[in-house]
Amino acid sequence: FYSSVHDISVGTKRGSDELFSSCISNGPYIMNSANGNDSKKFKGDVRSPGVPSRVVHVRKLPNDINEAEVIGLGLPFGKVTNLLMLKGKNQAFLELNSEECAQTMVSYYSSVTPVIRNHPIYMQYSTHKELKTDNSPNQVRAQAALQAVNALHGGGMGSVAIAADAASMGGAASQSPVLRVIVENLFYPVTLDVLHQIFSKFGTVLKIITFTKNNQFQALIQYADGMTAQHAKLSLDGQNIYNACCTLRISFSKLTSLNVKYNNDKSRDYTRPDLPTADSQPSLDHQTMAAAAFGVYGDVMRVKILFNKKENALIQMSDGTQAQLAMSHLNGQRLHGRAMRVTLSKHTTVQLPREGHEDQGLTKDYSNSPLHRFKKPGSKNYSNIFPPSATLHLSNIPPSVVEDDLRRLFASSGATVKAFKFFQKDRKMALIQMGSVEEAIESLIEFHNHDLGENHHLRVSFSKSTI
Template sequence: MSSTSGQPQFRYTQTPSKVLHLRNLPWECTDEELVELCKPFGKIVNTKCNVGANRNQAFVEFSDLNQAISMVSYYASSSEPAQVRGKTVYIQYSNRQEIVNNKSSGDVAGNVLLVTIEGVEAGDVSIDVIHLVFSAFGFVHKIATFEKAAGFQALIQFTDAETAASARNALDGRSIPRYLLPEHITSCHLRISYSAHTDLNIKFQSHRSRDYTNPYLPVNPSAIEGTLQPTLGPDGKKKEPESNVLLASIENLQYAVTVDVIHTVFSAFGTVQKIAMFEKNGGMQALVQYTDVTTAAVAKEALEGHCIYDGGYCTW
């Protein structure tokens, strides 16, 4: 069953849950509107509105699993899609079995998130990957990573609690995309809670900590390199692990370099899926994602050390 827009309204392969995940809701949809849509199918015990970067998603928890199943089944077979304020709403089972109240004891919303990255060791997930994932929800001020008994963790500071909440709601329980992880990592789940910190104290830019608000912060060279033993190539030089994501540092910056400029340059070698730009140590950097490792390797070989503009301005 597809909606009139051509998008699938349901995912049949999901495990049923008494919590339903609703997408494509109108802006600032209210709890009352959600209850009105869902109450014909059973008792609603909890809701969570305005989730996600665009605040157009929500979760609804029924008191009984069969009630959630009946709602999904009804709209899967109905010629009329679920709608709120005339917008078609896409419904699927949540990967959670209950809605956890963000304001529970010891979990008061703040602007700093405590992220536990399960299934990995320090060094498996770089700080640049963490920055890329969480920057989708707003400006990341600072990141500090460390190892605890609970595993590899990171503190991530946003501008405000609202931005942090949108990142937490969207990413808690999810996995970092597979293409951003080393090949030997098969599973990597994020467990996210709020930290009591409000402003992280970052002393150095390194592979363990970054302050994206202070380009003049000193760099710790040994920390940037990390403590892992490098892989050596046949020529005895350090060999970088291959990836379909390139990290481009733009030097000798004389003209503006935008996402469009980077897309134009890197698209010459293959389809560019994603681009993320950020400032680091006073310079401009970009993460450029291709569909495969081979295309990324060709682009790296062709572009490294070359100029974007005639006259020698802006080198990679």
């Protein structure tokens, strides 16, 4: 039995764009709160809190908030021209360069409440149309932060990276431009296009990779810079894509760039529209995934996904010894968050569909596959059969490929690379240690036979050694 497919519950669906529907609203938003009035008076016209103003009153800030984080709330919507921090009251006032920018900001945050360190942040229009702050020491940090933004970027909208002092700017410049996104409570399918639509609201999305890990749908999303990623994380972390489900949990990835090989429904490089669209990633095809995993222990002839139980499969090996070997090594191993259950079948062969009878592509024939490891009598692969382990043996590496290339390749699917070592006497081979046995199995499936260029296809197997 081969288990990897999940059922998806069905219910009332909320359109993905609803998450952003209020962004284009021009109507004022009034925050109902006992603490809704401005807590400090300024020179300016006193107006109703419901009347749009380019000054936005921000409330319920965490005690340890810094100026960079408050400025970051306004930057996606326009230039922030002034800032007043009232840390004793956990409040702040942001002045934007136009009333229209402030309207867009307040309208957006009325439906997508930003969360900073588990604190929901609330905002409304100020009763004043502009900020006139003094030169007191309390304003030094705020003005320095604003000056850093304006000096480096001219206050433009969109992707902004602040390269000022980390203490005053929160270290935003050092953040990775790649976000790791986990979708919890996945009642409805979340596609790559839905994610692109959502995350593009904060800046240009360069690349997206989606995958399933630890029984959770995840994605890696790359922006042009760390500040844009920070804005997206600040606004979207904890939000639901659909009503009461598909919750986004967002963190910064350790990766600084994604390696996308194919533009398809699982991965996309928006800077490279010329990439092939063929579904060449083994993990996206259940039969190919099964053939790759079981192919470590024998030559897979045919794979059939069962019509009425699509989480189950029949896998025909070239002989009974190989079938027994695969069962003993793979039974109980976890793959994409689920344990595989492998038993010997009562069937001795997997029947191909008769000519003219389609089976919806559920049966695939691998009898002539070039990936067979044991078709040559006396192959050294017979003496290198080991149980699944976190350390993988890599071979057939071309001279031009260096350690960083292979580290990036294996990390590009979202896995953790713990260690790497070339063989001293033969740099065509190396060991790479993944974060877990499960990650190693998934990496072997995905990257065995990966084209490294120079007519070299990577060979991946489990290692008995550790690094």
